[in-house]
Amino acid sequence: MGTSQHTQEQSPPKQATLSVSNIGGIDETEVAFEQGVTVLSGRNATNRTSLLQGIMAALGSDQASLKADSKEGQAVLEFGEETYQQTLHRRNGTSVTEGDPYLDDPEIADLFAFLLESNEARQAVARGDDLRDLIMRPVDTDAIKAEIQQLEQRKNQIDNELDELDNLENQLPDLEAKRTRLIDEIEELHDELETAEEELEAANTDVETRREEQSELDEKLNELRDTRSELERVRNRIETERESIEALENEHEDVEADLEELQAGGEANLGRLEAEIETLQTEKNELNEEISQLQRTIQFNEQLLEDPGEFLGGEADNNDGPVTDQLLSDADSGTVTCWTCGSSVATDQIETTIEQLQSVYEDRLNERSEINDDLEEKRATLNEIEENRSEYQRANRRLESIDEEIERRRDRVEDLTDDREAFTEEITELETEIDDLETDDSEDILEQHREVNQLEFEIERKESERDDVEDKIASIEERLDDREGLQDRREKTTEELADLRTRIDQIEDSAVEEFNEHMESLLEILEYSNLERIWIDQTTRDVREGRRKVTKSSFDLKIVRSTEGRTAYEDSINHLSESEREVTGLVFALAGYLVHDVYETVPFMLLDSLEAIDSERIATVVEYFESYAPYLTVALLDEDAQALEDRHKMITEI
Template sequence: MTSAQTPDTDVDTAIDVHVENVGGISDADVTLRPGVTVLAGRNATNRTSFLQALMSALGSEHVSLKGDADEGRVDLSVGGETFTRTLERAGSSVRTGGTPYLDKPELADLFAFLLESNEARRAVARGDDLRELIMRPVDTAAINAEIDRLKEEKRSIDDELDELDSLSDRLPELETRRTQLADRIEETEAELEAAREELETADASVQRSREEKDSLDNKLDALGDARDELESIRYDLETERESLDSLRTDRDEVEAELDAADGEEEVDVTKIEAELDRLRDRQQALDSTVKQLQSVIQFNEEMLEGTNEEIAQALRDDENGSVTDGLLADSAVVCWTCGSEVDEGDIEATLDRLRELRQEKIAERRSLKQEVSEQQSRRDEVRNATREYEQLERRLTSVEDEIERREDKVEQLQERRAELKERVTELEDEVESLEDETYSEVLDRHKDVNRREFELDRLRDEKREVEAELEEIERRLDDREDLEAEREEINEELEELRTRIDRIEREAVTEFNEHMDEVLSLLEYRNIDRIWIERTEKRVREGRRRVTKNSFDLHIIRSTDDGTAYEDTVDHLSESEREVTGLVFALAGYLVHEVYETCPFLLMDSLEAIDSNRIAALVDYFASFADNLVVALLPEDAQALDDDYRRVTDI
C-alpha cells in the first residue's frame, strides 16, 4: 500500500485513517487534512471502499468486509483522538464493534455520506417521499410525550395561580376585617375599663360583713369562670359545626366524583402495555427488514455499475474461464451469484421491486410509529385516571375520618355544655340567696365585667387569626412572580416543541430552494429555469384513520426557445440534472439538521454523470459547508478542480 499525497501536511491538523480488510482494501494508510481531499483514480481503485471505511469509523453500518477476510478494522485519528471500528464476519452478516466517532450515525448516513446509494441523494430520482426522509430523524413520539408532560405541569401552575388570584381577592376583605376588629377591641377595652370602675364604685358602697362579702365574691368568681367556659364551649361548638358542614360538603363532592369515575369504562393497562410491546417488536423487525433491503439494493446497484472489482475478478477466475472471460470482455451482464448471462433490464426490474418493497416497509414503519404514540398516550390517560381515582379514595377516607373525629368532639362539647349550664344555674341560685337589693347591683356589674372580658379575649383571638391568614396569603403571593415566570418558560417550550416539526419542514424547503437556485446559476443548465420544493397538505390514510399531513412536491420549470415557461417532471431530467438535484436535497438535510455540528466529514462519490467543470463548481460550493469534504473522482474530472485541493491517487 502507498498513498500519493500533497506534501507539507500539518501534523497538528492531520487526519490519519488506517484500513484493514474493508471492501477491496487489504491494508491502507491515508492521511487527510481539513478542507477538500480529492480521491483521484479510475474505477476499481478502492476509492469507494476507502469512503465506506471512513464512514464505518465515523459510525455507519453501511460497510462490507473484504471477500476473503473474516475480520476487518478501521482506525480514525482526528483532533488528537483515535476512533476505532472493528468488523467480524458472523454467518451471512457482519458484526461491528469498537468505538466509532458517532454514537448515532443516522443523520450522517442520510445527509453527510453522499455515496451513490445514499437515500437522500437517490430520493429525487426514485420519486420517494421527500418530507418523510427529511423528518425521519425527528422523534415525533418523544416530542408529543414532552408536550403532554409540559401541558400537565402548566395546568398545575395555572391551578396554583388561580388559587393565588382567589387569595388576592380575599385580601381586601381580611384587611377590612382586621381594621374592624382593631376598632372593636379598642371600644371593648374602653367599655371594660368603664365597667370595672363601676364595679369598684358599687362594691365600695356595699356595707356587709367580711364573711358575707368573701362568700359572695367567691361565688361570683366561680359564676364568672363558669360563664366564661360556657361561652367558650358555645363558640367551639359553633366552629366545630361549621367545619362539619364543610367536611360533609367535601365528602358529597368526592363521592360524586368517585361515582362518575366508576361509570367510566375500565381499561386494563397491562393489555395496552402488551400491545405496545407487540408494536415495538414489529417496528424493530421492520427496521431490520428495511436495513437488510437497503444493503441488498446497495450491493446490487454497486454490482450493476461494476464497481466491485474483487467479485468481477472472481468471475474471471471461474473454472469456465474462457466463456466467462468472453462475456466480460463483451461487456455483457453476468450474474454475480451463478455466473450466467442475465439481461440488464431483468436486474433493474428486480431492483425496482426491491425498492418498492423497501418504500412499503418504510410506510408501514411510519404507521407503526404513529400507533405506538397513540397507545402511549392512551396508556398515560388510563394511568392518570387510575391515579386520580386512588387520590379521591384516599381523600374520601381522610374526610370521613375527620368527620368522625369532629362528631365525637361535638358530642363531648355538648355534654360539657350541659354540665356547665347546670353549674351556672346552681351558682346563680346560690348568689341570689346571698345578695340583697343593694348587692344585686354588684352582681350585675360582675356579670357585665365578665362578659366584656370574654368578648375582649374572643376579639383578640379572632384578630390574631385574621393577621395570621393575611401573613400566609402575602407569603404565598410573593411566589406569584416566580410561578408566572415558570409558566412563561413552559409556554415558550411548548411553542418551540409544537412548531419544531413545522420549522424543520419550512427550513428544509427554504434551504433546498435557495441552494438549488444558487447551484443552477453556477452550473448554467441551459433550459432549466428553476427546480424548487413546495410544501403542501394532503389527506392520507394512517393506520385506521385518514389524517392531513404535509408533503413536499418537487417542481421543475423549463422554458422553450421562444421563452415560454412550462412545468416538467423528474423523469425528464437528465442524469446530470437528477444527480445535482439529489445532492442539493441531501445538502438541505445536512444544514437543517445541523449535521456539521456532530460529524466533521462530508463524503461524495459517483459524480461521473456530471461534466468536469460542473463537478468543480459543485465541489467548491459544497466545500463551504463542511470542515472536511472528501470526494472520489476520475482523474480527468479531478483535473478541473483547484490545484490547492489535496489529492490522494493511490490507495
C-alpha cells in the same frame, strides 16, 4: 478508545488517518486526510467507493459491505488523540458489525452526510417521494409530546395556585373591614367597661361590712365569667369543626365524581395496548434489519455490475490469469460470471433483479412508515390510560385521607359537645350559688358585677376574633408575596410550551428555507439553460390515522422551466435531466445536514456517483459544499477530478 456520540464544541482535529482491510474491494490500505476537500481520483473499479465505505464503517455506519472472499473486515480511524474502529463479520450469510466507532447511532449521518449513490435522501428526490417524512425522521416527536404533556401539567398547577391567590386577595377587603369593625367595637366595650367599673366603685360604699360575703361572691362571679368564656370557646370550636366537616364532605363528593369519570378510562385495554406496542416494535426492528440487508444486497449487485473483477480478490486491471480474463471477457459480452457458483449471468438479468430488490426495498420503507404511525397512536393512547390510572390512584388516596379527617373531626365534635354540656351544667350550678349569696342590699352591686364580668367576657371574645382575622390577613399577604415568583414560572413555562409546540414546525420551516436558499444559489451558479427555479412548497393534507383524521405537513417539489421566448411553465421531477436530479438530491441532503446540525455530530461528508454531472459543475458543487463540512471526501473519475486537482488534495492510489 473514545466514546462514540460526539458534539463538536471545538474544531475537529486537523488530520485523520484511516486504515481499511477487507471492505468492499479493498484488501488492505491506509489513507491520511486533512481538513477541507479530499478527492479520490481514478477509473471505475479502483476502490474509491470502497474507501468511502471504510470511512463510513469507522464512523459507525452499517452500510459498508464486507469483501466477498473474506469473513472479517475492519476500519480504524485515528482522529486527533482518539482511535475509533468497527469490525465486520460474516455470520449465517449476513454481515454484522461490532467495535467502538465514532457514532453510537449512525442514522442521521447515513441520511445526510454519507451521500453515496444509494443514499436515501438522494434516492427520495430521484423517486419523487414525500420529502417531509425523511427530513423529520431524526426528530423524536414522542419525546417532544411527552415533554409538552409535562409542561402543560406544570402550567395547570401554577394556574390553579394563581387562581387561589386571586381568591385570597378578593377576601382581603372584607377581612380588613371586619378587623376595623372589631377594633371599633372593642374600643366601645372598653369605654362601657370603664363606666361600669366607676359605677360599681361608687356604689360599693360598705365594702368592710360585706367583705367576706363580697369576697366569696366575687370569687363565684369570676368563676362564672371564666366558665362562660370557656363555654363560648367550646361553642366556637364546635362551629369551626362542623364547617370543616361540611367542606370535607363537599370535597368527598367532588372526588367521588372524579373517580366515577376516571373508572371509564380504559384500564382493561392497558395490557392489550402494551402487547400490541411490543408486537409493532418487534415488526419494526425486523423491518429495519430487512431494509439494511436489502440495501447492502442492492449495493453489492450494483458494484458487481460496475466492477466484476473486484469480487475475485482484487481489481481486474491488476490481476493476471485465465479466471480474470474470462470474467472480463464475460463483462464485455454482456454477461457476468457469478462469484458463488461460477455460472454466467446476463447483466440485464442482474439489473432486473436490482429493480425488483429496489421495489421490495421501497415497500419495506412504506411498511415501516405505517408501523411508525400506528406505534405513535398506540403510545399516545397508552400514555392517556396510564395518566388516568395515576389520577385514579391519587383520587383514591385523597378520598381515604378525607374519610379519615372527617372521622377525626367528628370525634372531636363529640368530645367538644361533652365539654359544652359539662360547662353548661357548671354555669347553672354557679348561678344558683350566686343567687344564694345575693341579698336585697347587694342586689344592685351584684347586678353591676355581672355587667362588668359580661363586658370583660365580651371584650375578650372580640379581641380573640380580631386576632383570628389579623392572622388570616397576615397569612394571605404572606401567600401573595409568592405571586411574582409564580407568574415568572408561568411565563417561563408558557414560553417553553410555545417553543416545544412549534419545534416541529420550526424544523420543517428551516428545512424548506435551507433547501430553497441553497437550490436558488446553486442553480444561479450552475446555469442550467432553461431551468428557472426548483423549490419545496410546504403544504398540508388530511390523512387518516386509525379512526382519526389528522392534518400533516407535506413537502412538494416544484420546478419551473422557461421556453426560448422566456415563457415560464411548471415541470415535474420526472422531466429533470439526470444531472439536474442529482444536484437537487445533493442539495436536499445538504438541507438536512444543516437543519439537524450533523456537522456537530460527525465532521465528515462523503460524495460519490457524480458522473451524471459535468466536470465544471461537479467542481462548483464541491466548492459550494466545502464551506459546510470540515472534512469533504469526493470520489471522482480522472477526467472529472482534473477541474479540482490544482486546489485540493488528490488521492489516486488506494
